[in-house]
Amino acid sequence: MATVSNALTGKGRVSENVIQQVTSRAGQLGYFPSAAGRALKTGRSGILGLVMPDITQPVFPEFAQGVETEADKCGFGILMANGRGTGAGQDAAIKKLIQHGVDGIIVIPQRGTTPNISAVPSAIVSTPGDPDNIVAANHAQGGQLGARALLALGHRKFLLLGNDAHSGVQKDRIGGMIDVLKGVAAYEVCWTSDGFPDLGQKHAHGVSAIMTVSDLLALRVVTEAARRGLECPQAISVMGFDDLPLATAVRPTLSTIVPNTAELCKRAVAYLAAVIRGDAQLPAPSVVDMTIVLRESTGPATTRLSNSKKGEIK
Amino acid sequence: MATVSNALTGKGRVSENVIQQVTSRAGQLGYFPSAAGRALKTGRSGILGLVMPDITQPVFPEFAQGVETEADKCGFGILMANGRGTGAGQDAAIKKLIQHGVDGIIVIPQRGTTPNISAVPSAIVSTPGDPDNIVAANHAQGGQLGARALLALGHRKFLLLGNDAHSGVQKDRIGGMIDVLKGVAAYEVCWTSDGFPDLGQKHAHGVSAIMTVSDLLALRVVTEAARRGLECPQAISVMGFDDLPLATAVRPTLSTIVPNTAELCKRAVAYLAAVIRGDAQLPAPSVVDMTIVLRESTGPATTRLSNSKKGEIK
DNA sequence: TTGAAAGCGCTACCAT
DNA sequence: ATGGTAGCGCTTTCAA
Numbered sequence: 001m002a003t004v005s006n007a008l009t010g011k012g013r014v015s016e017n018v019i020q021q022v023t024s025r026a027g028q029l030g031y032f033p034s035a036a037g038r039a040l041k042t043g044r045s046g047i048l049g050l051v052m053p054d055i056t057q058p059v060f061p062e063f064a065q066g067v068e069t070e071a072d073k074c075g076f077g078i079l080m081a082n083g084r085g086t087g088a089g090q091d092a093a094i095k096k097l098i099q100h101g102v103d104g105i106i107v108i109p110q111r112g113t114t115p116n117i118s119a120v121p122s123a124i125v126s127t128p129g130d131p132d133n134i135v136a137a138n139h140a141q142g143g144q145l146g147a148r149a150l151l152a153l154g155h156r157k158f159l160l161l162g163n164d165a166h167s168g169v170q171k172d173r174i175g176g177m178i179d180v181l182k183g184v185a186a187y188e189v190c191w192t193s194d195g196f197p198d199l200g201q202k203h204a205h206g207v208s209a210i211m212t213v214s215d216l217l218a219l220r221v222v223t224e225a226a227r228r229g230l231e232c233p234q235a236i237s238v239m240g241f242d243d244l245p246l247a248t249a250v251r252p253t254l255s256t257i258v259p260n261t262a263e264l265c266k267r268a269v270a271y272l273a274a275v276i277r278g279d280a281q282l283p284a285p286s287v288v289d290m291t292i293v294l295r296e297s298t299g300p301a302t303t304r305l306s307n308s309k310k311g312e313i314k
Numbered sequence: 315m316a317t318v319s320n321a322l323t324g325k326g327r328v329s330e331n332v333i334q335q336v337t338s339r340a341g342q343l344g345y346f347p348s349a350a351g352r353a354l355k356t357g358r359s360g361i362l363g364l365v366m367p368d369i370t371q372p373v374f375p376e377f378a379q380g381v382e383t384e385a386d387k388c389g390f391g392i393l394m395a396n397g398r399g400t401g402a403g404q405d406a407a408i409k410k411l412i413q414h415g416v417d418g419i420i421v422i423p424q425r426g427t428t429p430n431i432s433a434v435p436s437a438i439v440s441t442p443g444d445p446d447n448i449v450a451a452n453h454a455q456g457g458q459l460g461a462r463a464l465l466a467l468g469h470r471k472f473l474l475l476g477n478d479a480h481s482g483v484q485k486d487r488i489g490g491m492i493d494v495l496k497g498v499a500a501y502e503v504c505w506t507s508d509g510f511p512d513l514g515q516k517h518a519h520g521v522s523a524i525m526t527v528s529d530l531l532a533l534r535v536v537t538e539a540a541r542r543g544l545e546c547p548q549a550i551s552v553m554g555f556d557d558l559p560l561a562t563a564v565r566p567t568l569s570t571i572v573p574n575t576a577e578l579c580k581r582a583v584a585y586l587a588a589v590i591r592g593d594a595q596l597p598a599p600s601v602v603d604m605t606i607v608l609r610e611s612t613g614p615a616t617t618r619l620s621n622s623k624k625g626e627i628k
Numbered sequence: 629t630t631g632a633a634a635g636c637g638c639t640a641c642c643a644t
Numbered sequence: 645a646t647g648g649t650a651g652c653g654c655t656t657t658c659a660a
Binding site: 032034035036037039040043045046047050054055056057058060061062064065068069072077078079080081082096097099100101216217219220222223224226227231245246249250251252 | 368372379394560
Binding site: 315316319320323325347350351352354355 | 637641
């Protein structure tokens with residue numbers, strides 16, 4: 001009984017010979033240790049909880065996938081819970097996970113909330129500014145990257161477009177763009193919550209590059225622009241964010257700033273695993289840089305001059 | 315000890331009075347029953363496994379969300395596993411879930427595979443044609459719905475556009491379209507795996523409506539058309555499939571055929587719960603009908619005549 | 629190197 | 645209506 005346990009887990013002091021016998025016989029019998037029995041004895045379930053506001057929204061599926069992959073490497077399973085886009089839903093999800101017996105929880109917090117998890121180890125994946133943050137994507141650096149690329153293409157008048165001025169992520173991204181642009185190019189910040197900007201007019205005023213906070217928004221810009229006769233990238237360059245699957249599914253394909261989701265997931269899981277193991281030395285909170293991919297939606301600023309169609313000038 | 319258990323689970327014969335006392339004291343103490351202990355004793359973990367080919371692909375996130383919501387209503391948690399787009403990965407995922415002690419598994423099988431799960435109850439969410447299928451979306455009926463709507467708008471020449479002629483889902487969808495169109499309108503089927511069709515040419519040949527097998531593809535059509543000066547829906551009507559979040563994020567917003575994912579999930583979970591409970595009478599395999607939503611990407615066929623811009627006629 | 633036994637927290641049976 | 649007790653399958657300590 002005990003010997004079988006030792007042989008199968010590899011923990012104990014068992015002869016190579018016995019290990020062979022046990023493993024092969026277990027294979028024949030289709031035996032594997034009961035998760036419940038083991039969990040009861042060890043006090044660990046081998047399951048991690050994952051709480052996200054809404055897996056239906058872009059970026060979250062990639063994250064879920066990445067976390068699952070990383071967790072699997074460490075022998076953990078992932079129990080999903082839906083924060084339902086509210087602080088209360090998030091708390092309920094966390095509670096549910098704990099009652100299901102998870103060993104730890106990874107949370108991407110609902111905007112503006114600070115999940116308080118004490119019953120179980122946790123890793124918060126938030127923004128660099130969040131004091132609870134364990135790993136975050138470097139949104140500001142991503143914004144900088146995009147601005148520099150467009151600058152290099154010769155653009156000097158920018159429209160920076162967000163959806164919601166209250167989103168920390170969006171503020172960070174646009175903040176990064178501004179860091180680079182300030183003093184070296186003209187820029188204007190717009191939020192679609194205040195209405196979608198008049199692209200024809202902006203273009204007439206000399207805007208040649210539009211940077212957005214998401215691929216979805218970039219796509220919206222490209223299609224709205226097309227309706228007004230502004231070809232992309234000839235008349236106007238458009239930059240997305242996140243590198244969603246749709247970025248390559250549309251024409252023009254979207255230039256975009258891509259977060260290193262895999263690395264983010266790896267660090268979150270590694271941290272949590274360390275806490276669960278009881279490591280004395282835990283990984284320090286960190287930030288993961290982004291990269292950029294230039295596709296068809298951006299081009300040199302000069303091309304614009306050769307474009308005959310113009311937005312109507314007021 | 316036993317009384318507390320009975321009071322908390324509501325199973326046993328305990329006085330209302332004691333239930334009150336126990337619950338309130340449990341609340342003060344922050345006590346809740348250990349999942350591991352319960353699982354060991356009852357032989358049930360209260361966890362369902364979910365295997366999908368790739369949560370990163372459209373539709374799967376909605377499905378995951380729906381399954382999680384339904385499972386939660388029945389007190390089940392959802393353990394995710396990634397089939398990695400291959401039959402082998404799928405088998406590995408299933409095995410992993412079983413070893414984690416799940417009570418049952420929901421599988422959306424990788425195309426062309428038939429997962430064989432014997433150790434644990436399972437619900438296969440596939441296509442109506444699959445003999446193992448428990449619940450499926452009615453892709454053919456969805457295709458019919460779309461074709462009828464476009465017919466009603468006066469369209470008489472169709473392009474039916476798929477990505478991959480080997481996909482059962484795509485064949486079903488296009489098959490449904492053809493059911494309706496056959497004999498009453500002209501149509502042509504194209505697959506992007508053979509190259510993307512020349513939209514200008516198709517339009518010049520009189521095609522006024524393009525039906526696709528996915529919103530992503532519809533979006534591609536809309537943007538490609540725009541580049542060739544074909545306004546949507548004035549010059550050409552485009553129909554999507556699946557009602558992804560992006561369908562309303564772009565201009566024109568996409569008319570699309572929407573699967574009733576919530577109902578699909580509900581039935582899958584209900585079936586699995588019934589098997590686990592050991593119900594004598596199990597729900598019969600069934601098929602869930604789709605609905606349609608007409609937005610900006612489709613319009614009356616006649617409008618096309620008033621459009622001055624034309625694709626170049628060969 | 630191997631094996632016997634205790635006990636993790638719960639529920640279900642049975643006695644009170 | 646309440647509570648004592650056995651035992652779910654495992655790991656771990658201790659003895660052989």
